[in-house]
Amino acid sequence: MGDTITLVPELLARRRARRNNSDCGELWSALDQVADPEIPVLSIWDLGVLHDVAREGNQVVVTITPTYSGCPAMDEISREIKGLLSREYGLDATVRLSLTPAWTTDLISPEGKQKLREYGIAPPPGRDATDRVVACPQCNSRDTECVSEFASTACKALYKCHSCGEPFDHFKCF
Amino acid sequence: MTKISGNEHLFRYVLALADDALVLGQNLSEWCSRGPYLEEDLALANVALDYLGRARMFFEYAAQIEDKGRTEDDLAFLRDSREYRNYLLHELPRGDFAYTMARQLMVDVFSLEYLKALCKSTDETLSAIAQRTVKESEYHLRRSRTWVVRLGDGTEESHTRMQKAFDDLWGYSHELFEGDDSERALVAEGISVDSSTIRNEWDRVVNEVLSEATLKRPDEGWAIRGGRNGIHTESFGPMLAEMQYMQRAYPGLEW
Numbered sequence: 001m002g003d004t005i006t007l008v009p010e011l012l013a014r015r016r017a018r019r020n021n022s023d024c025g026e027l028w029s030a031l032d033q034v035a036d037p038e039i040p041v042l043s044i045w046d047l048g049v050l051h052d053v054a055r056e057g058n059q060v061v062v063t064i065t066p067t068y069s070g071c072p073a074m075d076e077i078s079r080e081i082k083g084l085l086s087r088e089y090g091l092d093a094t095v096r097l098s099l100t101p102a103w104t105t106d107l108i109s110p111e112g113k114q115k116l117r118e119y120g121i122a123p124p125p126g127r128d129a130t131d132r133v134v135a136c137p138q139c140n141s142r143d144t145e146c147v148s149e150f151a152s153t154a155c156k157a158l159y160k161c162h163s164c165g166e167p168f169d170h171f172k173c174f
Numbered sequence: 175m176t177k178i179s180g181n182e183h184l185f186r187y188v189l190a191l192a193d194d195a196l197v198l199g200q201n202l203s204e205w206c207s208r209g210p211y212l213e214e215d216l217a218l219a220n221v222a223l224d225y226l227g228r229a230r231m232f233f234e235y236a237a238q239i240e241d242k243g244r245t246e247d248d249l250a251f252l253r254d255s256r257e258y259r260n261y262l263l264h265e266l267p268r269g270d271f272a273y274t275m276a277r278q279l280m281v282d283v284f285s286l287e288y289l290k291a292l293c294k295s296t297d298e299t300l301s302a303i304a305q306r307t308v309k310e311s312e313y314h315l316r317r318s319r320t321w322v323v324r325l326g327d328g329t330e331e332s333h334t335r336m337q338k339a340f341d342d343l344w345g346y347s348h349e350l351f352e353g354d355d356s357e358r359a360l361v362a363e364g365i366s367v368d369s370s371t372i373r374n375e376w377d378r379v380v381n382e383v384l385s386e387a388t389l390k391r392p393d394e395g396w397a398i399r400g401g402r403n404g405i406h407t408e409s410f411g412p413m414l415a416e417m418q419y420m421q422r423a424y425p426g427l428e429w
Contacts, residue, residue: 069307070220070227099231099302104309149317150217154224158213174309 009106009126015051024053027060030088034080037073038153041119044077048107051098060085060093065103067174068154105174116171122159124173134170136161146170178355185239186259186356187366188300189249190402192232193260196250197410198281199225200417204268217317221278224310231303251421255414259354261401263346265410269339272325272332276339278318283379284350286311287372296364319383326387337389344392351376354402 008016019028031050032043044050044064052063062081066074078095085093105124108116113123117137125132133142141163149172151158156169178186202222209215233246263281268274289311292304325332353369360366384391400406420427 066306068224068227069231069310070223070225072223099306100298102302102305148213148217149313150213150220152216154220172313 011101011104012048012107012109015048015107018052019045022053024055024060027053027062027085027089030084031062031081034077034084037076037080039116039119039121041115042108042112044081046109046112046115048103048105048109048112049077060091061096062093063096063098065098065101065107067103070154103174105171108171120168121156122168122170124171127173129173132173134159136164136166137168138166139164178359180359181239183356183359184297184365185236186354187360188232188236188239190259190354190356192229192236192249193258194264195225195232196229197258197260197413198264199223199229200413201265201268202274205274210271218274221314221317224307224314228303228307228310231306235299235303247421251418255406255411256404258406258410258414259402259404261346261349262398262407263343263350263401265401265407265413266343266346267409267413269342270335272335273339273342275318275321275325276336276343278314279322279383280343280347280350280380282311282315282318283376283383284372286315287375288367288369291367291371294364295366300365322383322389323387326384326389333388336387340384340389341392344394345396345398348397349399349401352399352402 019025022028028045028050031053032045034044034050036042036044036047036049039047047067049064049067050062051065052061054061054063062085064074064077064081074097078097081095082093085091104127106127108124116123120137122134122137125134134144134146135142136144136159139161141161143162144159145162146157147160147167148158150156151169155171155174157172158167159170160167199222202218202225205215205218206222207215209218229250230246233249237244237246237249263277266277269277286308289304289308293301293308295301295304322336326336327333328336351369351373353366357366357369361368381391
């Protein structure tokens with residue numbers, strides 16, 4: 001394992017750089033408290049939704065990238081961001097929805113994928129991954145079957161595991 | 175006739191794409207709680223949600239282009255039927271499950287190819303919307319394709335109903351490839367997609383699915399058009415009335 005080099009998709013690397021080089025470092029960290037309302041173990045950073053935090057004059061502008069076209073969580077997330085920054089920093093932040101670059105599941109951080117697995121959701125493979133088998137998040141078996149392409153939310157598919165018999169959600173690769 | 179400016183063309187083009195998505199999303203959402211079983215119910219509701227989300231992005235952009243203070247909600251809920259310019263195929267009633275899936279296959283194959291092309295649009299916002307939604311259409315098509323094959327190559331009854339659905343809907347497919355003045359006006363600048371270029375690939379994929387489903391490609395003998403000119407079918411008025419009821423009854427209502 002010690003020799004493994006984790007490849008980081010370019011978009012994710014750029015986003016990390018944006019965070020590391022930002023002069024709003026504290027705000028980025030504070031926003032780690034904002035989670036996806038449908039997958040509460042995942043912060044908006046882990047999910048790849050938090051695109052940028054920047055000062056424009058006296059204003060703080062938080063840019064988020066919507067996941068799915070019809071994802072109802074975006075309104076909720078915007079409210080959470082504004083509430084948090086107002087509560088903890090007395091800031092009247094503007095939340096901007098940006099469509100570019102388009103969100104993809106490659107923006108989910110490796111930590112985020114691990115958290116998904118622990119939460120019982122099989123994480124998405126990379127867009128370019130050659131191994132598309134969805135392993136069971138409970139028992140790691142690769143003997144699984146897709147029951148429905150659409151599950152409890154737009155971003156998930158429903159699977160069942162033939163080894164342990166458990167049904168589970170799979171975060172679709174987008 | 176007054177000359178239409180480039181900006182006006184862009185507004186009309188984006189608005190028509192918004193109308194297509196909204197009207198289909200509204201129709202599909204009627205399946206909510208009426209799907210044949212739970213997973214399918216969820217799937218259809220999710221597809222409907224994708225279309226409504228798609229509509230919101232297009233409406234929001236249209237409102238921005240128009241720049242007259244109208245919001246996405248105004249455009250969706252406060253226009254009359256003649257101002258809607260969606261393709262007729264999108265507005266037809268949901269019918270039975272076979273009918274819904276036949277339409278979905280026809281629309282999904284079209285949308286996937288159209289959006290792939292729109293990803294290359296020189297208009298940054300349109301390209302961004304396309305890049306997001308094209309992936310959703312991939313999923314939609316996988317499902318509608320599976321259903322058409324399963325029902326077409328199923329029992330005698332499912333086969334008959336699937337064939338009837340395609341026979342009834344076929345004449346509405348032609349206008350998908352004809353576009354309108356605004357779409358054509360924006361092709362040269364690389365903003366819009368020329369729908370007629372989608373035709374071959376659409377034919378190829380749909381023929382492939384029909385043959386796998388043991389269905390016959392319907393006769394080409396009839397075609398109905400008018401959606402992009404605001405001429406609608408009988409069912410459109412009642413659908414619009416239901417969709418717009420809340421905003422009409424309580425103007426300015428917000429959730």
